[in-house]
Amino acid sequence: MPSRLHPVHAALSALLLIGSPVAAEPPPAPPAQGAGAKTSPKPADPPGHAGGHGKGPAAGHGPAVETGGHHHAHGGMPHRFEKAADWVQRFEGPEREAWQKPAQIVAALGDITGKTVVDLGAGTGYFLPYLSRAVGDKGKVLAVDIEADMVRHMKERAVREGLKNVEARQSTADDPALEPSSADRVLIVDVWHHVPQRPAFAKKLAAALRPLGALFIVDFKLDSPRGPPRKHKLGPEQIMADLKAAGLFAELAKVDLPDQYVVTARIATKPASPQ
Numbered sequence: 001m002p003s004r005l006h007p008v009h010a011a012l013s014a015l016l017l018i019g020s021p022v023a024a025e026p027p028p029a030p031p032a033q034g035a036g037a038k039t040s041p042k043p044a045d046p047p048g049h050a051g052g053h054g055k056g057p058a059a060g061h062g063p064a065v066e067t068g069g070h071h072h073a074h075g076g077m078p079h080r081f082e083k084a085a086d087w088v089q090r091f092e093g094p095e096r097e098a099w100q101k102p103a104q105i106v107a108a109l110g111d112i113t114g115k116t117v118v119d120l121g122a123g124t125g126y127f128l129p130y131l132s133r134a135v136g137d138k139g140k141v142l143a144v145d146i147e148a149d150m151v152r153h154m155k156e157r158a159v160r161e162g163l164k165n166v167e168a169r170q171s172t173a174d175d176p177a178l179e180p181s182s183a184d185r186v187l188i189v190d191v192w193h194h195v196p197q198r199p200a201f202a203k204k205l206a207a208a209l210r211p212l213g214a215l216f217i218v219d220f221k222l223d224s225p226r227g228p229p230r231k232h233k234l235g236p237e238q239i240m241a242d243l244k245a246a247g248l249f250a251e252l253a254k255v256d257l258p259d260q261y262v263v264t265a266r267i268a269t270k271p272a273s274p275q
């Protein structure tokens with residue numbers, strides 16, 4: 001497990017993980033609601049829903065905040081996201097959709113109707129309504145996180161939003177807690193730089209993929225003002241190297257996001273469309 005930071009320190013660094021404060025972006029279309037829902041979704045956690053910001057992300061810190069003092073023994077950026085309530089507003093804020101473009105990311109996963117999709121490091125479950133709708137009634141979304149309170153929050157959220165095909169599960173920092181050959185897609189958004197032993201972790205993910213399955217790792221561009229401080233960011237080449245070290249075929253996916261890139265990986269040794 002990553003070492004713990006002082007709560008204030010953790011809060012400052014965390015501000016930079018899900019984007020810099022954005023003042024005047026238009027409110028987004030809210031995420032989908034319910035498995036297979038075709039109607040306009042609505043957000044489960046509207047801005048201001050969460051309290052508990054004493055320890056979590058406070059507003060008004062810009063991207064230049066340097067967290068300092070991070071320990072990089074294994075390359076991962078130690079960080080804790082212990083209390084879901086501290087992060088809901090930050091992760092689910094109405095400005096996020098404009099730069100996160102969740103619909104584009106979910107579209108990049110291909111046709112996932114009826115598939116099993118893992119959202120690894122799912123946090124407060126930002127992607128769950130989108131994934132739930134995309135896999136439909138016959139599919140399954142497995143929301144995995146190392147933080148017990150995030151898992152509790154996602155379980156409650158799934159019930160509250162009627163996301164019947166979503167299951168939340170707790171994992172550990174070095175083990176994604178997935179059954180062998182069980183996942184068609186594994187989506188990993190803004191998490192990879194926290195993983196302590198990345199190639200070893202990637203090997204476990206590779207074992208969890210079905211033969212034609214694929215990983216999608218989304219992380220912040222090195223030159224983006226969003227995300228963690230630059231020294232904690234990983235470029236796409238580094239992520240592809242981590243995945244290749246685990247025996248996966250990795251390449252940059254063609255997804256055009258303003259602040260992030262997407263690396264995709266498969267068990268196959270040559271490019272192939274995920275099915």
Ligand SMILES: C[S@@+](CC[C@H](N)C(=O)[O-])C[C@H]1O[C@@H](n2cnc3c(N)ncnc32)[C@H](O)[C@@H]1O
Nearest residue numbers: 017081121122123126145146173189190191194
């Ligand atoms: C920056 S948040 C991103 C949350 C979510 N993916 C999103 O885009 O809103 C990172 C999340 O990854 C989780 N996490 C960190 N290391 C992890 C690991 N090794 N395995 C699974 N989850 C991890 C944290 O607990 C946290 O909830």
